[in-house]
Amino acid sequence: MAELLGIGLSHYPPFSGTDEDMAGILRRTLEDPAIPDREKDPTNWPELMRREWGSDEGRASAADHRAALIKGFERTRQALDDFGPDVVLVWGDDQYENFREDIIPPYAVLAYDDLEVRPWAHAADSSDMKGRPNVWGEPADTTITVKGRPDIGRYLATQLLERGVDVPYAYRPLHHPGLPHAFLNAVLYLDYHRAGFDYPVLPFPINCYGRRVVSYKGFMSRFDDVRELDPPSPRPSSMVDIGGTVAEILAESPWRAALVASSSWSHAFICDKTWRLRPDTPSDRALYDHLVAGNIDAWRSVPLDDIEAAGQQELLNWFPLLGAMERIGRPTPTWSEFTETDVFNSNKVFATYEP
Numbered sequence: 068m069a070e071l072l073g074i075g076l077s078h079y080p081p082f083s084g085t086d087e088d089m090a091g092i093l094r095r096t097l098e099d100p101a102i103p104d105r106e107k108d109p110t111n112w113p114e115l116m117r118r119e120w121g122s123d124e125g126r127a128s129a130a131d132h133r134a135a136l137i138k139g140f141e142r143t144r145q146a147l148d149d150f151g152p153d154v155v156l157v158w159g160d161d162q163y164e165n166f167r168e169d170i171i172p173p174y175a176v177l178a179y180d181d182l183e184v185r186p187w188a189h190a191a192d193s194s195d196m197k198g199r200p201n202v203w204g205e206p207a208d209t210t211i212t213v214k215g216r217p218d219i220g221r222y223l224a225t226q227l228l229e230r231g232v233d234v235p236y237a238y239r240p241l242h243h244p245g246l247p248h249a250f251l252n253a254v255l256y257l258d259y260h261r262a263g264f265d266y267p268v269l270p271f272p273i274n275c276y277g278r279r280v281v282s283y284k285g286f287m288s289r290f291d292d293v294r295e296l297d298p299p300s301p302r303p304s305s306m307v308d309i310g311g312t313v314a315e316i317l318a319e320s321p322w323r324a325a326l327v328a329s330s331s332w333s334h335a336f337i338c339d340k341t342w343r344l345r346p347d348t349p350s351d352r353a354l355y356d357h358l359v360a361g362n363i364d365a366w367r368s369v370p371l372d373d374i375e376a377a378g379q380q381e382l383l384n385w386f387p388l389l390g391a392m393e394r395i396g397r398p399t400p401t402w403s404e405f406t407e408t409d410v411f412n413s414n415k416v417f418a419t420y421e422p
Contacts, residue, residue: 178220
């Protein structure tokens with residue numbers, strides 16, 4: 068039986084940028100004329116939000132937020148290095164990158180070979196980083212190699228199909244010129260100190276944005292911009308079960324695998340109940356408490372409607388991780404951290420499930 072490591076982390080795109088731009092999503096939201104002025108008035112905001120916003124629109128507090136995230140990535144990278152995986156499987160959302168009008172699968176296995184990726188030249192295609200400086204000061208023509216394991220990808224897809232999970236698979240990108248941001252940012256951030264990242268990556272994208280994946284291209288819109296919605300995402304409970312099957316397959320394989328959930332939690336820009344100004348922290352805290360307690364049944368029972376109402380669409384990337392850890396008898400994380408914010412679009416959670 069092969070050992071498995073579980074990791075949860077964030078791929079928050081503004082973390083790639085400078086502290087000056089960290090609160091950029093909120094600044095744009097505050098320009099939306101469809102949101103009432105009383106909601107946009109800082110004097111009516113919660114105490115945390117007022118404190119983070121300060122007198123400089125979040126620029127000073129961005130440094131504290133970054134420091135907390137750096138610690139989370141250092142902790143998860145250490146767990147990865149201690150484990151030494153043969154492959155790093157990443158569950159992440161495809162935010163209108165390869166999943167577009169011509170094909171929208173519920174999820175897929177990307178059995179890619181090594182990829183030459185230019186994260187900043189391709190920033191117009193994902194990450195919302197076009198025209199913005201990155202925190203490392205890397206030029207637009209920076210190129211990195213993300214190693215692949217197409218053999219493990221083919222094996223996983225074969226086994227899933229043989230066990231009744233009708234999973235699509237691909238050997239090369241369809242639309243996106245590199246690696247979609249949920250996967251690329253996971254690599255960039257786990258290598259925040261630029262020591263190198265030599266572990267092969269197996270992307271497992273999920274159609275987290277479902278009803279908004281084509282209609283809103285998986286991103287921001289004005290509050291009064293109402294469009295015809297797309298069919299929904301896969302159900303949370305089904306993602307728990309798929310994660311369990313993936314863990315079963317890889318535990319029976321000859322490869323040591325790290326299973327990574329890549330996403331922040333509720334996203335302000337799609338949370339109507341907060342006027343898209345801040346995350347739904349109470350909903351996040353409720354699920355986090357269940358995560359810490361190893362209560363996977365509570366996650367399994369969450370309706371998709373609740374996920375969408377809380378702006379937690381990208382949390383669908385965490386459901387298979389919890390299902391995987393439950394299947395191997397390790398439902399309680401070894402370590403976890405909840406980083407709360409009102410100004411920086413989304414709460415962030417880090418977790419490790421170590422052997």
